[in-house]
Amino acid sequence: MRLLPWNGPDGKPCYLSTDEGGGYLSRLADDMEAAQLDTAEELLRHTNELLNGSAEVTAGELRFCVHRLREALRDMLRIVESRGGRAT
Template sequence: MSTDKGPYFKEDLRLLPWASDTGKPCYLAPGAEDGMISALADATEDRQVRDAARVLGECEAVLAQPAAGALALRLALTAAVRALGDVLRVAHSRGLRLGACDDE
């Protein structure tokens, strides 16, 4: 079953900076780059990168405290893992759009 536009391949789709409620990746079809979902995705990616920079500073502050306890370290690491995951997803999505990386 073909259409005028042809089938979409994963490399044609934009990986969005969020997952579905079941944890699966969400994608945006080509041609929607100027739409509301694309603008929301851009704003979300920008926020995720800013949040990651903030988390990095907070983690550095915790690590600079010799008396930081296990709970402080655990909370800092948890925030860092979440931020790193978000930023890697942004980098991967942007890399796919630039053709700089594959979907693996």
């Protein structure tokens, strides 16, 4: 069973029974995971610029950044769980 990168309508995790054949839902999940990984990388770059920049950062900007980092970390942990604990 593969843990999909989205929840069902009831908020519970969704699983896909797959034979590693690469069906439509499996490819959709792969694409979504790739997008989540890209978003996390982009967010890390933005956070680095925000924290190392010369401009003063407001509390609101930091709060927004922390919320996005939390979402990215949640997505990353779900991907790791989906891959059986493998990060790559």
